[in-house]
């Protein structure tokens with residue numbers, strides 16, 4: 499299959515990856531895997547520890563050993579949510595929001611179906627979740643809040659500092675889902691009032707799929723739900739309690755972790771300001787074209803992330819995506835984007851087309867794609 503002319507699905511997984519990412523993985527695969535505690539005098543450096551250090555530096559995480567690696571953001575959320583419930587031991591109340599992804603909603607609803615928690619979904623106003631609305635949902639038995647930092651449909655960024663402060667005052671454990679923001683929004687975990695911050699490697703951090711993890715401030719709050727080899731304390735029949743081994747069992751996806759470190763190096767070299775400027779320019783290019791026609795209904799005219807969700811009047815979102823891919827070589831994402839609750843509000847639950855460029859999408863490609871989408875919309879509405 500030919501590569502797309504324009505790939506606009508980076509909110510799902512980023513493509514292309516920076517050339518340095520592919521080169522670093524090639525180099526890592528040339529040498530045998532070597533991780534401290536698991537290898538005798540390896541030929542290569544300990545890429546797991548190196549990547550832990552790189553992620554901690556990039557997110558300003560106070561302790562690299564509290565950065566835990568797993569398969570993706572979904573995996574991280576499952577480890578945290580289930581580990582929190584296991585530690586709590588008795589049923590509790592949990593808050594999430596209308597913007598949240600199924601990787602939050604499904605683990606929570608599953609716990610709820612098992613009688614282990616009660617879930618309140620806080621609605622959003624416009625594109626944002628008001629901290630006051632979160633405060634209003636708190637009950638005496640609220641113990642946990644799991645809230646997406648960035649919406650993969652609305653492209654909005656929630657004020658997790660304000661939300662975190664009010665949760666902290668009430669002793670509520672706060673997991674922020676940063677799947678859409680890590681790599682786009684500068685983060686400083688030293689000062690952000692979150693108990694755990696989830697990231698994924700394969701979106702805007704430019705690593706490979708199969709990478710992600712979380713930062714956990716106080717490991718005592720989460721029980722481990724996985725057990726296995728760590729290369730340390732091997733006579734112990736139970737999972738060692740130190741960090742990071744408490745939450746990491748089995749062999750790491752080390753080529754993936756090398757890709758993640760190289761992706762972050764690319765972002766550091768590019769610079770956060772340049773990333774922000776690029777996103778603003780790209781979204782402006784699309785919005786200028788989309789908002790100039792009645793044939794396109796845009797659901798988020800002021801995104802903070804490089805995400806624009808829309809429908810073409812008179813054309814189903816799947817059909818629009820098909821035409822764009824087949825006739826113009828433009829890859830978008832259609833449907834519910836694994837965030838069904840927000841669609842009930844914006845498009846009656848039927849889904850939409852989403853475009854999401856990355857800093858590696860040339861501006862000329864954005865302009866060309868915007869014109870093509872407008873052309874499809876105008877033609878669909880011309881008769």
Ligand SMILES: Cc1ncc(COP(=O)(O)O)c(C=O)c1O
Pocket residue numbers: 509510570571572573598599601646648649650675677678698699710836
């Ligand atoms: C807000 C949000 N949370 C979680 C996820 C899940 O990410 P992953 O594919 O890394 O599991 C996504 C990705 O689609 C997302 O947009």
